[in-house]
Amino acid sequence: MRISANVSERAKEPPNIGVSVVILALGPSDMDAHGSLSAPAGADASGNDTIPTLRIPLVCRIRQPFLGDWALPGGDLQGGRSLEFAAEQALHSTTSLHPQYLEQLYTFGDPSRSHGGLPMVSIVYWALIGETEAKDFHEAQNVRWFPVNQLPPLAFDHKDIIDYALTRVRNKIEYSDIATRLVGSEFTLSQLRNVYEAIYGRKLDPPNFRRRMLSTGMVEPTGEKLARGAHRPASLYRYAAHPGTSKPQNATARQ
Amino acid sequence: MRISANVSERAKEPPNIGVSVVILALGPSDMDAHGSLSAPAGADASGNDTIPTLRIPLVCRIRQPFLGDWALPGGDLQGGRSLEFAAEQALHSTTSLHPQYLEQLYTFGDPSRSHGGLPMVSIVYWALIGETEAKDFHEAQNVRWFPVNQLPPLAFDHKDIIDYALTRVRNKIEYSDIATRLVGSEFTLSQLRNVYEAIYGRKLDPPNFRRRMLSTGMVEPTGEKLARGAHRPASLYRYAAHPGTSKPQNATARQ
DNA sequence: GAAATAGTGTCTTTCAGACATTATGTG
DNA sequence: CACATAATGTCTGAAAGACACTATTTC
Numbered sequence: 001m002r003i004s005a006n007v008s009e010r011a012k013e014p015p016n017i018g019v020s021v022v023i024l025a026l027g028p029s030d031m032d033a034h035g036s037l038s039a040p041a042g043a044d045a046s047g048n049d050t051i052p053t054l055r056i057p058l059v060c061r062i063r064q065p066f067l068g069d070w071a072l073p074g075g076d077l078q079g080g081r082s083l084e085f086a087a088e089q090a091l092h093s094t095t096s097l098h099p100q101y102l103e104q105l106y107t108f109g110d111p112s113r114s115h116g117g118l119p120m121v122s123i124v125y126w127a128l129i130g131e132t133e134a135k136d137f138h139e140a141q142n143v144r145w146f147p148v149n150q151l152p153p154l155a156f157d158h159k160d161i162i163d164y165a166l167t168r169v170r171n172k173i174e175y176s177d178i179a180t181r182l183v184g185s186e187f188t189l190s191q192l193r194n195v196y197e198a199i200y201g202r203k204l205d206p207p208n209f210r211r212r213m214l215s216t217g218m219v220e221p222t223g224e225k226l227a228r229g230a231h232r233p234a235s236l237y238r239y240a241a242h243p244g245t246s247k248p249q250n251a252t253a254r255q
Numbered sequence: 256m257r258i259s260a261n262v263s264e265r266a267k268e269p270p271n272i273g274v275s276v277v278i279l280a281l282g283p284s285d286m287d288a289h290g291s292l293s294a295p296a297g298a299d300a301s302g303n304d305t306i307p308t309l310r311i312p313l314v315c316r317i318r319q320p321f322l323g324d325w326a327l328p329g330g331d332l333q334g335g336r337s338l339e340f341a342a343e344q345a346l347h348s349t350t351s352l353h354p355q356y357l358e359q360l361y362t363f364g365d366p367s368r369s370h371g372g373l374p375m376v377s378i379v380y381w382a383l384i385g386e387t388e389a390k391d392f393h394e395a396q397n398v399r400w401f402p403v404n405q406l407p408p409l410a411f412d413h414k415d416i417i418d419y420a421l422t423r424v425r426n427k428i429e430y431s432d433i434a435t436r437l438v439g440s441e442f443t444l445s446q447l448r449n450v451y452e453a454i455y456g457r458k459l460d461p462p463n464f465r466r467r468m469l470s471t472g473m474v475e476p477t478g479e480k481l482a483r484g485a486h487r488p489a490s491l492y493r494y495a496a497h498p499g500t501s502k503p504q505n506a507t508a509r510q
Numbered sequence: 511g512a513a514a515t516a517g518t519g520t521c522t523t524t525c526a527g528a529c530a531t532t533a534t535g536t537g
Numbered sequence: 538c539a540c541a542t543a544a545t546g547t548c549t550g551a552a553a554g555a556c557a558c559t560a561t562t563t564c
Contacts, residue, residue: 013333013334014271014272014331014332014333014334015272015332015334016269017269017270017272017376076269077269077270077364077376078268078269079268079269079270079366079374080366080374081366082364082365082366083362083364083365083376104361104362106359107338107359107362107378109332109337109338109378110337110338111334111335111336111337119334119335121272121332121338121378123362123364123376188543189543189544190542190543205526205527205528205529206542206543206544207527207528207529207543207544207545207546208526208527208528210543210544210545211525211526211545212525212526215525227535227536228542229535229536229541229542230535230536230537230540230541230542231534231535231536231540231541231542231543232533232534232535232536232541232542232543232544233534233535233542233543234542234543234544235543235544443516444516444517445515445516460553460554460555460556461515461516461517462516462517462518462519462554462555462556463553463554463555465516465517465518466518466552466553467552467553470552482562482563483515484514484515484562484563485512485513485514485515485562485563485564486513486514486515486516486561486562486563487514487515487516487517487560487561487562487563488515488516488561488562489515489516489517490516490517
């Protein structure tokens with residue numbers, strides 16, 4: 001790619017640019033039937049009250065440094081392509097999936113992070129993938145999905161990056177509509193609550209969650225009900241695209 | 256720098272990397288005596304109740320595209336240098352100043368943003384500079400300071416970038432200690448409130464501001480007082496580095 | 511005393527969380 | 538009926554904002 005006359009000239013050259021993605025997916029509870037996960041953490045297998053877990057696909061490194069460790073999916077940035085495009089491409093080539101949500105996380109460029117490899121500026125995105133889509137995934141070569149609370153040894157500074165992404169998404173869910181993108185067009189408040197619980201990593205109080213969601217005006221009832229299990233059926237809701245009273249949210253707020 | 260065999264090969268090459276800075280400075284009210292500002296917006300000139308204004312240094316472009324428009328200070332990223340270093344260097348070469356606070360804002364890399372210039376990925380930082388330091392600045396060649404509410408025509412997407420930086424800093428000031436970095440080691444609550452007012456761009460209620468600041472535990476009284484003007488002297492406070500009860504804040508939170 | 515800012519007290523609203531209670535379905 | 542989840546109601550405490558009021562200094 002790059003031709004240098006000598007070593008001293010090379011030191012002044014700009015580093016390479018890569019784009020990586022932290023992919024956060026709501027794993028379905030029966031994911032083991034499709035993939036090869038080591039730790040199922042589903043919620044509706046047998047009426048238990050565990051919470052759904054976020055899962056991250058990682059790629060096993062096949063060269064030094066960090067040979068055999070796991071790393072975030074990514075690739076070099078080609079000219080003429082947007083950063084989002086590069087992030088989506090890295091996501092799709094690893095998982096054969098498309099994200100419900102994609103946002104830039106941070107750009108990591110410290111020279112010390114290459115650890116003997118080529119100096120690299122990594123523009124990192126984070127993506128959200130819902131249950132429905134994650135069901136279709138097939139485990140590609142050198143790719144494995146891990147629960148966020150059971151991550152393997154990670155290459156470079158990728159552990160810090162994942163932690164940062166989790167901090168970001170847990171903050172963002174409080175003031176944006178990203179959670180509604182991970183459920184279908186019609187959903188019960190329990191389903192929506194499960195998304196929040198997966199991202200927060202803890203249980204939420206159902207009555208308070210209901211009141212909070214309805215008070216924002218972001219969801220509205222469809223009038224239909226969904227019967228699932230030996231209990232009272234739940235009302236279905238849809239995402240109210242443009243709530244009248246609440247203030248608009250965009251990607252820039254609270255970044 | 257980069258040697259390409261032909262045009263088609265060039266299209267696949269990575270774009271150049273630059274680092275730019277949105278420099279936000281608390282202009283002193285008598286800044287006109289030092290610089291050549293068009294619109295003074297000081298607060299203590301004659302007992303008025305205007306609020307201090309944030310100012311931004313911009314560089315006049317001396318080539319196409321956007322010849323004659325104003326742009327953010329910046330430069331190419333050299334290998335072996337951290338992104339922060341490049342941002343500080345761009346800041347210092349433009350203003351001869353060092354920032355109180357420096358934080359990465361966002362990386363802009365859309366191919367359409369070059370507008371006929373060379374394709375460029377811009378890693379943008381934002382910096383805060385306090386009154387004391389801004390007093391020392393000298394107006395360099397092609398550099399001028401503008402109040403944030405009276406910006407000139409800007410090159411590329413730099414207007415969007417500045418707006419984004421203002422959104423970020425106004426959010427960040429709510430849950431971080433960046434404001435205390437813009438006052439001296441000892442300060443009155445009025446002085447601290449002026450920093451908040453400059454960043455928010457609006458007046459704050461003094462009693463409520465006092466209560467809010469003291470309740471966080473981030474400031475503690477020194478026991479001394481400062482007499483300034485025909486009124487009751489104000490108590491001096493210092494920044495309490497590690498408040499006991501409040502939760503720790505770091506650069507990653509709420510990004 | 512007038513003026514100006516420093517500082518205290520109080521009231522209201524809003525929101526989050528804890529938790530009791532009722533409602534409605536299935537086995 | 539037992540049981541599980543849906544949905545409503547109520548209480549409390551924290552935090553923010555409006556604003557009245559007192560305190561202390563200089564001119």
